[in-house]
Amino acid sequence: MKTASRILGTAFFLEGFEVQDAPRYGAERRGAPISAYVRASHQEIKERGIIRDPGLVIVADETLVPMPAACVMQGVGAQTLLLIHSLENPQVWRDRLNLQGTVLTLPSAGETADPMAWRCIGAACAAAAARLVGVISRDSLGSALEQELAGLKAALMEENLGRAHWAYDLMEPEQGRVVSGRLLPTGPFSSPEWVDLQYEEARVSAPAIHAAMTSEQVQTGLWRTRRPVIDSGHCKRCWWLCSTYCPDGAIKVDEAGLPEIDYAHCKGCMVCVAQCPNHAIEVIPERSVSRTAVAGKDS
Amino acid sequence: MRVMLTGNGAAAWGARLAGVEYLPAFPITPQTEIIETIANWIDYGEFDCRVVMLDSEHSMITAAGAAATTGVRTFTATSSQGLLYGMEMLYTVAGWRAPFVLVNVSRGLASPITLEPDHNDILAARDCGFLQLHCATCQEVLDSILLAFRLTEDNRVRLPAIVNLDGFYLSFTREPVQLPSEQQVAGFLPPFDPQNQGFRAGAPFSQAVAVLGGSAYSYFRYQCHLAALNAEQAFSESAALFSEAFGRSYQAVESYRCDDAEVVFVMMGSFATKAKAAVDQLRAAGQAVGLVRPLLLRPFPVKAFGRALAGKRGVAVIDQNLSPGYGGILHAELAANLYGHSGSKPVLVSFIGGLGGRDISSEEFFEMAKITRQAVADGSAPPPRLLYTGDELREMKKWQAIALQQSGRGDQT
Structure with missing residues (x-):
């Protein structure tokens, strides 16, 4: 998503806009949620950081929507166009999230069968955005892609360009749907609800965690894009290799020696897949299983 | 380029x-x-x-x-x-x-x-x-x-x-x-050009x-x-x-839209551009508000600050720092700088905001301008204000409920 924001930012810049693009990291780990902001204007941009009233929000991974730390819905209002990379119907998302504004989806054919299709999602999102804002030509998009993806091998570059142009074409009917934001009204404004912070004793106000196992409440399983699945038919019950190598302690072995993966906390690093001497752990795209899980939570 | x-x-x-x-x-x-x-x-x-x-x-x-x-x-x-x-x-x-x-x-x-x-x-x-x-x-x-x-x-x-x-x-x-x-x-x-500095093995010298x-x-x-x-x-x-x-000009202390301003924000660092955006909006609403921003903090630009704040009636100092037991450090420095000079002095109002990257919204800038204008009218400054909302406190209480649960320690008196 950082790369997507840079592609979009550079494309705006090549079109003569003043631009600001910025990623926002939380946990600096592969798979952890990440978001990025792009601002573009014909005037000098003085605002910074969080965009409070976005004209366009793009969600590359639909499983992030219910995850509070990802802040996907932050600032989404009636003026926001929401584009979700999803095989669902846009109306499903509009109902699920109770949205007034426009919702579009960026489908990707064949993706459930091919987990590697994910690797060009950033380019596709940036290209879709470029069409939706309506002021970025195909040439500028192409130059931006080549600039920001420079260093990729030729085949991967081709694949990215292909996906980007596919998304750019797909969004043609929606060209220019994203409208410029306005300055906030300069008349009456609602005062912030500031509070006077009161003294609390250090046993409460020092940053200590007394409760045990609170990290269990952080569902790092949502970081996964691919899921390891143990084939009990091929598992030789060695009862320790995968569970020992798992860096997150997310594999337990039962008394019969059969390992079980805790999908709420498995981050999808695939170390277990690499270590299993019997090749009994297969990899499937997370999307093929988790769509139902997400739907189950929200609908 | x-x-x-x-x-x-x-x-x-x-x-x-x-x-x-x-x-x-x-x-x-x-x-x-x-x-x-x-x-x-x-x-x-x-x-x-x-x-x-x-x-x-x-x-x-x-x-x-x-x-x-x-x-x-x-x-x-x-x-x-x-x-x-x-x-x-x-x-x-x-x-x-x-x-x-x-x-x-x-x-x-x-x-x-x-x-x-x-x-x-x-x-x-x-x-x-x-x-x-x-x-x-x-x-x-x-x-x-x-x-x-x-x-x-x-x-x-x-x-x-x-x-x-x-x-x-x-x-x-x-x-x-x-x-x-x-x-x-x-x-x-x-x-x-290091002049008399330099190191040669044949001419050793002792540093410090x-x-x-x-x-x-x-x-x-x-x-x-x-x-x-x-x-x-x-x-x-x-x-x-x-x-x-x-072709780019820098001042030790930048004044943005300050010429006829009665009230100014004083901030340093990147959040000052957010203050500029708020100044633009306040100006559009007809309010004479500006921003004063030190680019140079050490040495403290005494004269430049004096010129920037001359004739201002209210100053909202927004400190993105906190000296526990005092408050905002820039507020203290400005107060020290203004004291001891002749002439009328602006009312200094202290705000603490942006700690740990906490965002400052446009409405908060508008509110700070409003409070500072009120302080000018009253002739005295209200107590320092931490930019922190009820929503943020409710979220904090939620995290504390998770962090302190069943500890036993939280219940000791």
Whole structure:
């Protein structure tokens, strides 16, 4: 998503806009949620950081929507166009999230069968955005892609360009749907609800965690894009290799020696897949299983 | 050439264009990208500089000071915990009168540990003898590094300098930056002339002697102070040359839409551009509000602040820092600066905001202007105000409920 924001930012810049693009990291780990902001204007941009009233929000991974730390819905209002990379119907998302504004989806054919299709999602999102804002030509998009993806091998570059142009074409009917934001009204404004912070004793106000196992409440399983699945038919019950190598302690072995993966906390690093001497752990795209899980939570 | 650069990228370009020869380093988020960028240029043969990874910021600052006193143009960068880990050496190398530039990428200090910015790290280094420049945009990061090298190598000054940029809001944020050519920079920043400094094995000298008894110590420390004071004049001269060379003008204290302003915000760092956006909106609504922002914080630009605040009736000082037991550090400095001068003084209202990168909304700027106008009408300032909402407190209480549950300890009396 950082790369997507840079592609979009550079494309705006090549079109003569003043631009600001910025990623926002939380946990600096592969798979952890990440978001990025792009601002573009014909005037000098003085605002910074969080965009409070976005004209366009793009969600590359639909499983992030219910995850509070990802802040996907932050600032989404009636003026926001929401584009979700999803095989669902846009109306499903509009109902699920109770949205007034426009919702579009960026489908990707064949993706459930091919987990590697994910690797060009950033380019596709940036290209879709470029069409939706309506002021970025195909040439500028192409130059931006080549600039920001420079260093990729030729085949991967081709694949990215292909996906980007596919998304750019797909969004043609929606060209220019994203409208410029306005300055906030300069008349009456609602005062912030500031509070006077009161003294609390250090046993409460020092940053200590007394409760045990609170990290269990952080569902790092949502970081996964691919899921390891143990084939009990091929598992030789060695009862320790995968569970020992798992860096997150997310594999337990039962008394019969059969390992079980805790999908709420498995981050999808695939170390277990690499270590299993019997090749009994297969990899499937997370999307093929988790769509139902997400739907189950929200609908 | 105008290009998209992050604040970290702009810092790396500043060092490259200044032709730094030695760069001792130690990684820390959000600064690491500066060193990575420069190391990458060296790998690809685009830039010639010696980068050495040290074991800590303490060693890194020692190495930078030692190199600078041998007459080598030296650059280094750190952030937050790293700056404080090297604190002993900040004082020490300033006392050596070692001229080099250190970039600090501001990040809130532990505890609790965090990643996003406020200014307690850089302000902890306020009194060490380094000059301090506080940047608000990525362009200013590049330009301030060039300015800082001129200042630090100026014979009237010869003190090290810190160029500060905010983590995330500048470090990882790309903006269009005008990249000067090497020839343009060469005209503004000639090669480092160390004069009587330099190191030859045949002519050894002792750096940083010990003194006992306060009088010799007083002499040396006060010389640092006098040198720092000289930097205000040196800054004006360098900024004038900079403007001629690059067409961009910098003031030690920037005044934005202040001419007829009754009320001004005072802020430093990248959040000041958010204040500018709020000023534009308030102006559109017919309110005479401006922004005053120190680019140079050490030396404290006494005269420039005096001019910027002359005739203002209310000043909202927004400190992105906190001195526990006092409050906002910039507020204290401004109050000290205004006291003891004749003439009417503005009412100073203190706000603490943006700690650990906490956002400041437009409405909060509007409210601060409103409160400051009320303070002018009342003739007295309300108590300092932390920018913190009921929603934020409710969220905090939720986290505390999770963190303290079933501890037993929380229930002890």
